[in-house]
Amino acid sequence: MAEQKDDVPFYQKPEWADVVPIPQDDGPNPLVPIAYTQEYSTTMGYFRAMCRAQEKSERALDLTKIVIEFYRQQLLKELNKDLKIELEWIEWMVEEHPKSYQIWHHRQVIVGRIAQSLFPSITTTPSSTPSTAQSAEAAFVFNDLSELQKTTVQDLVKSELEFIAEALKEDTKNYHAWSYRQWVLAHFGLGPWWTGELAYTEELLKEDVRNNSAWNQRYFAVTNGSGGLTEEDVQREVQFAKSSIEKTPSNESPWVYLTGILRKGNHSVTEIKEFCEGLLSVPRANFSPFVHATLLDIYEVEAKEQRSAASVEKAKEEATMLAEKVDSIRSKYWNWRKTQLQKIDVAA
Template sequence: MAEQDDMPFYQKPEWADVVPIPQDDGPNPLVPIAYTKEYSTTMDYFRAMCRAQEKSERALDLTKIVIELSPSHYTVWYYRQQLLKELNKDLKEELEWIEWMVNEHPKSYQIWHHRQVVVGRIAQSLLPHNTTTTTTTLTTAQSTEAAFSFDDLPEAQKTAAQELVKSELEFIAESLEDDTKNYHAWSYRQWVLAHFGLGPWWVEELAYTEELIGKDVRNNSAWNQRYFVVTNGPGGLTEEGVQREVQFAKSNIEKTPSNESPWVYLTGVLRKGNHSVTEIKEFCEGLLSVPRANFSPFVHATLLDIYEVEAKEKRSAASVEKAKEEAIMLAEKVDNIRSKYWNWRKTQLQKIDVVA
């Protein structure tokens, strides 16, 4: 029995009826790919499965063999998804295998997408019969259509949805511990949050981002995730939310004034909440008295923006002069690698119509 387990699948009796289809590279391939014999033979059998459109257990086993040899082979992933549906396989077991694959290949987009497909099918099974799906207008790298309105689900389905979301978020968090900036993991996390509707997990996600930022204030992925949560969660970005997030960003800027992430977050929240950047003028000017902040290009760049806005709104010559000083500071001292840009910004200030 052990000997047969070690035997290549295509040498086993149950595969004797399959005629493998070799890859056709034409009569004189210019630069043929040097596949291993194992991979080449396996793909020959997979082509035979595809041509016959065979939907069987052995075809499903074959997709697993191919994927473990080449995790980025999207055609095989798609065929596997068809087989899982046709054979009515236990999707919870599929999730266990995907978890193993993610641990082996955390940066493979195809693996994360496959998990999204599988979890999406599990989510669909939670819907009561004849329920019309709803959608959200969220935009991420992956589709963020909500499978249902969480509040409209029966209690049993609500519990099941919460358990599934909790399980997926914990799984993603474990993966992010190894690489906090895994783009595919973060994209999938946003999909999970959105796909299951506006449930209680959004509040927990805000706390999760705060925890990550507390551990590493320079984790730009966590800042990006926080912005996603506050702008797309239940109720959107309210006035109360703007004030809370502005204070959150300020407190982190004070810790690391030369860290770009909280500056981008701060100005992004203000813009999204229809607030003017001039509202943080006093905060930014106060940082100039802090030696390490005075050499932060982000402090001076934000002040340049603030003074420029003031100059345009109030037609203030004094604000133009302050903006010029910031442009010169940036070009000559704190960010001279981009001196041409800051000098250009200075020339644009001359075009502002001011009151003499």
């Protein structure tokens, strides 16, 4: 309590000397004897005395603050116990029914309530959805918390992320598990838990580089975790995507990730021109539709920026390659791209 800056309990202070506390009467053999702390019992004794005397004073007002805090903590203990049992039950349910979205939502509600009960002094608007961290009304600002609070919230987030990781071991693409993971990360605001996501997604992608959910999560973490995408992030992620592409050049996910990161970081797709052209001489890569599709994008941008007829021609060659050889199932799309190239105004 802010009012109790010293260590002396209020009832040992002179202004309380005239009050005789009234002890709790549970009857001779209470059904469920509650082991109250001495301080709690004493405080409640003074509170009963105030109530019986109907005293209306400054000290009575001060006491209500203390009592409410005590009562809240008492509730918290009881509540927390129940909520933890609830979490265990959910854990079992998730093992049995990993794709039941109701059960994932239920866990989200319970953890939201635990978070609220842990930080009662902070008014929260519990968000119903995993908003991105940038726009989330987080429960609190992590850096403003006390050391004890920091440890508590970190433990809670950690245990939730571990729980979700277990479920994802069974099905790495479980949509509800990923949704809930994003909610946990964002609900507690910008905290140290975000940095672990890079290592976690890297581990999942090492196991299966074609796991699109892990790529999406990596994008979510990189663009939200530190409050925005830095230049350093862009450079690191471009390298990460490129090395994945070299291993599986026909894998859609790292290509979309690479161009997505570049766009988000205000970089031009033309910056990966050499990388893409280099792949053309790699036997497996030169049949990847994504190598040609990205080169088509690059030459199209060049053609527009430089009004270059030569770039239009190169782009057309890529579109033809895609429509006729490496991606004929989408030939109508690639042929449409070709018609768009013809509209580019080039220098005479």
